[in-house]
Amino acid sequence: MTTETLTLAKALGAGLRKAMEDDPKVLIMGEDVGKLGGVFRVTDGLQKDFGESRVIDTPLAESGIVGTAVGLALRGYRPVCEIQFDGFVFPAVDQIISQLAKMHMRSLGAIQLPVVVRIPCGGGIGAVEHHSESPEVHFAHAAGLRVVACSNPADAYTMIQQSIRSADPVIFFEPKRRYWDKAPVEMDLAAAPPLHQAVVARPGDDVTVLAYGPMVKTCLEAAAADDERSLEVIDLRSINPLDIETIMASVRKTGRCVVAHEAPVFGGFGAELAARITERCFYHLEAPVLRVGGFSTPYPPSRVEEQYLPNLDRILDAVDRTFGW
């Protein structure tokens, strides 16, 4: 067991490097991923070490990138596509939702598509709309895709490798404002929890707080700041499939639940969580499941994004309100 202290971006790069060493069929493709190493430097150094045919600087063509990856997967490769920013994924949505998600079922399992689509997501870096969005719910809604979001360097390292090993397509969300956060990373993949398992990031007794990706850190800060209530923060890690058992165990213990994500509350993934928890934990609930998230506006300009993004105060306000029933 060895541990290294890495930023989240470096941990992802280390995970990608390990996956490429382990399996010669793993390829990386995307805009500026090769010579530059990606705009967030996640793939830094990989083209130099693995060559231009395995780390591919593509044209600026998201449909072409993901569609080409589908063709490569059809022929036995395991492509990892980088979408440069969250908002740029929409030109590739046909390939992801209409093709990648569906080909296994329509071929009755004759075709497997182990494609990973990496998407830096969320705001907080002053990058305005198209560069600050949280489109996870679009993909969670498309059966056939696995949708995950890492929140910290240790998970980034293991989850990217587990995603690449998956026989199914994985949409892999990376919290871009956390790319520079540093933490110890356990380098032994065998010690990691399964890809689709939620983890209790901070145990507590009074209120369950559910989050994934960039909001996990905010929720942990909220839990640390609350002197009166004991918050149990669960990092979902996987959005689809959803580890409902871990969520249920927590909510049945606490009787209260707050869900937090950056995406707008309306029609967001929190709605699915609230519905599921209500169905499965109704008699344990002391209050409705409350949601904290972005507003129903296009992602705002950088000078007002701090008002848009859910912060510690909004999470603790929701926690307060769960005691108002």
Added chain:
Amino acid sequence: MTDTNGVEGLDRDRLVWMWTQMVRVREFEERVKRTFEEHPGVIRGHTHLADGAEASIVGSLATLRPGDQLMTTYRCHGYPLVLGTSPKAMMAEIYGKAAGLCGGYGGSMHLTDVSRGFLGTSGIVGQGIPQATGAAYAAQIRRQGQVVLCFFGDGATKQGAFHESLNIASLWKLPIVYVLENNNYNVVTRVEQEDANAAAGEPLAVKARAHSMPGVTVDGGDPLAVYGEVGAAVARARDGGGPTLVESKVYRLSAHGNSIAPPGVPLHFPEHEAITTFGATEEYEAAKRGDPVPRFRAKLVTDTTLSPAEADRITEAARTEMQEAVEFGLESELPKPEDAVKYVYA
């Protein structure tokens, strides 16, 4: 080798094989079409037929070697048939049966036979093009000399995916041939109404120029002409010379697809859009007179490659084969609904 037809690589047996495949495709499509009348309710959903495109399909596929691959549009029945896929499994698939090629989960529009190099189709126009391009990239890095054929229609060339893919393939010199089957109609919209090149009186093959690759236009009703152009493009691709856009001009002899109706209303194949929408009866009649299947038969009989008696025997054998496919499809069971949840993930 050069035979009396002057087409390199095609001996008498191969020419007879080509015509036989054209007849099989035609007969298969006729049986799909007749199913709507003879067995109402057996086909639920969309079918799109390749009648009229047989010469283009067979001429293109005759250029391939074992190990090569192709991807096509949803008008996909002809290709796997030529590659050797069982017509029984195909008909059962179109009938939505568990014994079908994809267990009834692909249907008419999504036939797939990976073992024969038929990697699949897209039900969304143009969206298979990047996937075929990816398969060509795989062929390039595998270095086994494989080539990919990518089939799509005139409508697909207005999709962004088409242009993204041709740029990628030309840039990376991928071993792929883009076969643009121009049948003049996007459902009921004529190509001059929706394509700037066509409106300007230019062939659609000029689109290749924008991507710095060769572009040629060929009579898709002549299997030898198609074989010649696609064959040259395949040879260039195999030698590392990169992609080609081959515009193969075909005329589909059936309507775009069968009618769409609520449950309980019998489905059928309407008349061709040239007649129903444009009143261009003479255009359609001319296309019928140029039907590539009798046209190639006449050529082979005239130059004594094929005797009329042998041609009749081949036709009869295809009829028997496709009749058996219909019977197999009819007798097969429907898939179990519970299977649907088993194949969401691998």
